[in-house]
Amino acid sequence: MSHLSPSELSLLLVEPSETQKKIIMGRLQQEGILSIQTAGKLSEAKEIITRHKPDLIASALHFEDGSALELLQHIKADPGSKDIQFMLVSSECRREQLEIFRQSGVVAILPKPFSSEHLGKALNATIDLLSHDELDLSHFDVQDLRVLIVDDSPLARKVIGRTIANLGIKQICEADDGAQAIALLQHRMFDLVITDYNMPSVDGLALTRYIRTQSNQSHIPILMVSSEAKDTHLSNVEQAGVNALCDKPFEPRLVKQLLFQLLED
Numbered sequence: 157m158s159h160l161s162p163s164e165l166s167l168l169l170v171e172p173s174e175t176q177k178k179i180i181m182g183r184l185q186q187e188g189i190l191s192i193q194t195a196g197k198l199s200e201a202k203e204i205i206t207r208h209k210p211d212l213i214a215s216a217l218h219f220e221d222g223s224a225l226e227l228l229q230h231i232k233a234d235p236g237s238k239d240i241q242f243m244l245v246s247s248e249c250r251r252e253q254l255e256i257f258r259q260s261g262v263v264a265i266l267p268k269p270f271s272s273e274h275l276g277k278a279l280n281a282t283i284d285l286l287s288h289d290e291l292d293l294s295h296f297d298v299q300d301l302r303v304l305i306v307d308d309s310p311l312a313r314k315v316i317g318r319t320i321a322n323l324g325i326k327q328i329c330e331a332d333d334g335a336q337a338i339a340l341l342q343h344r345m346f347d348l349v350i351t352d353y354n355m356p357s358v359d360g361l362a363l364t365r366y367i368r369t370q371s372n373q374s375h376i377p378i379l380m381v382s383s384e385a386k387d388t389h390l391s392n393v394e395q396a397g398v399n400a401l402c403d404k405p406f407e408p409r410l411v412k413q414l415l416f417q418l419l420e421d
Contacts, residue, residue: 162188162279165286168210169194170201170227171245172219176268180214180245183272187279198222202230205237212263212282217246228260232311241282245270251383258383258404261315265405277407284408285315290324291412293419296347298324301419305330306337306351306363307381312404316350316381319408323415334358334366341371348419353382353393361393368397377418381406 167189171177177194184192193210195201198221201213213231215224224244231237243264244257254265263285264278291298303325307313313330320328329344331337335358337351349367353360360380368374380393383404394401400414 162283163190165189165212165279165282166191166208166210167193168201168204168213170196170198170213170215170219170224172196172216176216179269183270183275184214186272187275189279198227201227205231205240209237210240211286212241212243212279214243214245214266217244217248225256228257228262232260241285243278243282255383259309259312261309261311262405280409281405281407284412285318285322288322288324289412291415291419293416296419299326301325301348302327302344302346303329303348303350304337304340304346306332306334306349306355306360308333308352308355312352312381315405316411319406319411320350320415322408323412334360334363337363338366338371341367341373345373346376348377348379348415350379350381353380360398361396364393364396364398379411379414379418 167184169177169180169192171180181192193204195204198219215227217224228242231240231242241263243266244262245266245268247268248254257265263281266274266278303320305313305316305328307316317328329340331340333355338358351360351363364378367376367378377399378397379400379402380398381402381404399418402411402414
């Protein structure tokens with residue numbers, strides 16, 4: 157097992173307000189983050205990333221010369237920086253404004269002001285994504301597990317894939333919606349399905365119903381990862397046969413715990 161500590165993380169804080177910058181830096185230092193660079197604008201952030209790639213970017217939503225979304229798209233488009241983890245720090249609470257960040261695989265969305273618990277979870281998620289901690293199962297060799305990831309967001313699939321690969325899972329297959337997943341399930345056997353809820357064509361609910369009622373793998377464990385995992389209307393996916401629900405953005409530590417429960421039971 158290889159696990160980092162907060163003091164080993166390098167972080168770039170992108171925040172236009174000097175007051176907010178000082179407050180957030182203080183909170184980061186309290187959590188043990190020692191290597192912190194700061195930027196107040198999108199252009200400054202890009203320049204810093206070119207010179208020194210951080211492990212994590214903590215970003216406000218708006219700057220005078222751009223937005224957090226532009227910064228996120230910039231790092232994901234560059235092969236040299238696409239593995240940088242990203243968390244949004246914003247007072248924005250409208251779901252439609254935040255959904256694109258959830259679907260882009262950010263490690264966390266922190267409110268302003270945020271609590272020590274919020275920040276601690278975000279930093280732990282970052283550390284887990286950068287570390288390797290193999291899942292120890294009594295009924296399976298983790299490297300033999302066959303996992304199908306179903307999500308219409310390539311970035312979300314990548315984050316999920318990276319998270320479970322860090323747990324020692326090697327045999328990972330991807331589908332970009334439920335229809336493609338059904339086609340794969342008709343010809344290949346899997347030990348676990350991790351699926352999004354909202355997808356075009358065939359969504360997570362329809363996929364779950366297909367697996368439980370029409371496939372020859374009706375007892376396969378299903379973990380649903382969704383930005384709507386706390387909504388009451390998702391109770392019907394549990395009734396349809398989903399074994400566990402997990403929020404987007406998710407905590408890798410929670411995913412490990414859920415996978416252990418699903419696969420050991």
